[in-house]
Amino acid sequence: MPTRKILSRNKKRKRLTNKKDKRKFTDKDYPYKNHSKDKARNDFLKFKKAAEKQVSSRSLLGIATVDYGTERARVKTKYRNKSLYERWNDPVAKKKMIKFAKRLKNQDLKKMGRKSSVTNVLLRAISLSWGTINTMRPAAALNIYKKYGATSVLDFTAGWGSRMVAAAALDINYIGIDANKNLSEGYNKIQKIIKPHTKSKIHMTFDKAENVDFSKLPKYDFVFTSPPYEYLEVYENMQNYENTGKIKQPYSSKLIKSREADGFYDDFIIPAIKNAYKYLPKGKYMCLNVPDLMYAKIKKKWKACDKKEKYYITVRIGSNVSKSSRNDSEYIYCWKKK
Numbered sequence: 040m041p042t043r044k045i046l047s048r049n050k051k052r053k054r055l056t057n058k059k060d061k062r063k064f065t066d067k068d069y070p071y072k073n074h075s076k077d078k079a080r081n082d083f084l085k086f087k088k089a090a091e092k093q094v095s096s097r098s099l100l101g102i103a104t105v106d107y108g109t110e111r112a113r114v115k116t117k118y119r120n121k122s123l124y125e126r127w128n129d130p131v132a133k134k135k136m137i138k139f140a141k142r143l144k145n146q147d148l149k150k151m152g153r154k155s156s157v158t159n160v161l162l163r164a165i166s167l168s169w170g171t172i173n174t175m176r177p178a179a180a181l182n183i184y185k186k187y188g189a190t191s192v193l194d195f196t197a198g199w200g201s202r203m204v205a206a207a208a209l210d211i212n213y214i215g216i217d218a219n220k221n222l223s224e225g226y227n228k229i230q231k232i233i234k235p236h237t238k239s240k241i242h243m244t245f246d247k248a249e250n251v252d253f254s255k256l257p258k259y260d261f262v263f264t265s266p267p268y269e270y271l272e273v274y275e276n277m278q279n280y281e282n283t284g285k286i287k288q289p290y291s292s293k294l295i296k297s298r299e300a301d302g303f304y305d306d307f308i309i310p311a312i313k314n315a316y317k318y319l320p321k322g323k324y325m326c327l328n329v330p331d332l333m334y335a336k337i338k339k340k341w342k343a344c345d346k347k348e349k350y351y352i353t354v355r356i357g358s359n360v361s362k363s364s365r366n367d368s369e370y371i372y373c374w375k376k377k
Contacts, residue, residue: 062157064137069114069127070161072106079107080232086177087208087236094178097351101177101204108229109174109199112222116172117273120288126169140164172272174198175265175328179350180205183371186348187324189261195248195311196266197222200229207237214256219276220245247278248311253318262315262325266308268292268333269300280306295332309340319376326373334372344372 062070074082082103089100114123126132140160147155165171180202184192190211194202197215203226206213215226223245230241242257267274270286279286280302289295316325328350329337338344348371 064141064157069124070158071110074103074107076107076232079104083204083208083233084236090181090208094181096176096179096182098178099176101201101208104204104229104233105174105177105200108225109222112219112225112275113172113174113199115275117288118170118172123165123169123172136164136168139168175201177201177205177208180263181208183263183326183348184209184211184261187261191257191259191261193256193259193262193315194264195315196264198265200226202263203241204229204233207233207239207241210238212240212257214242214259216244216246216248216251218247218278219274221275249307253314260320260323262319265328268330269295269303271295292330292332295330304336304340308337312337312341316374316376321376323376324373326371328371330369334370345375346373347371348373
């Protein structure tokens with residue numbers, strides 16, 4: 040290869056590296072990942088290509104596409120009574136977190152001999168200090184679609200867009216419902232970049248699932264969703280079904296059992312489940328990704344599942360928690376239409 044071309048490539052890499060490292064600890068704006076349109080599109084194309092063969096459910100392909108559209112809405116989700124965005128704008132919390140991020144940066148330099156970008160260490164510090172608002176991996180959804188032979192998926196709590204991206208990667212139809220109307224813009228961003236590269240027909244409704252007439256939705260032969268874990272995470276426009284004024288959030292999914300939250304089930308989850316199941320063709324499946332404590336309540340208020348699948352949980356960014364001391368998986372519960 041000519042020396043001129045090598046030098047040109049090196050200069051280009053240097054410019055890209057410098058661009059990534061421009062953020063300073065003193066910058067006031069929230070440290071979004073800020074994936075470009077090109078990166079989001081390329082990520083989807085790689086995901087779609089991988090889907091033609093076999094892709095691990097643990098793969099992170101498709102995540103950049105999801106983040107491109109909905110990350111800004113995701114950081115406004117309340118976890119332990121405050122959103123990441125609110126904590127960022129809290130001077131005391133922010134100062135403490137940035138101090139931790141600087142320590143992480145120094146540790147990287149000492150242990151690995153490399154300079155981590157400010158954005159990288161801030162995201163790790165935020166994850167470890169304040170928690171994370173998770174999104175399902177598109178690859179996990181994709182493999183569930185493949186296993187159950189889905190050609191048209193209903194997702195009545197669509198969330199951040201992972202299951203839509205997975206459907207588009209397989210060229211199967213997707214019907215999404217979500218109560219958070221503020222997600223509309225993000226979903227449109229994702230659809231614009233993937234539309235030229237998929238045969239999927241995507242139908243989105245931004246309304247509470249219990250208000251939607253499921254009989255008027257496009258036909259579907261598989262239901263797959265990951266409903267809110269009661270009030271563990273409180274999304275924008277999320278209703279308090281308990282009519283208790285301010286929503287009280289548990290600090291862990293393990294504490295869900297400490298509160299009954301009957302309104303959440305009786306007015307939202309169970310009606311949505313029954314409606315989705317009603318219009319599902321016989322012999323087809325509805326699958327829900329929920330913690331076991333939620334499944335126990337659904338079982339009590341509706342009926343037991345017919346089978347279950349494992350869903351592996353990813354480790355938080357920068358976490359040093361040992362594998363033996365954390366839950367590395369939960370279940371996806373599935374009901375067969377009789």
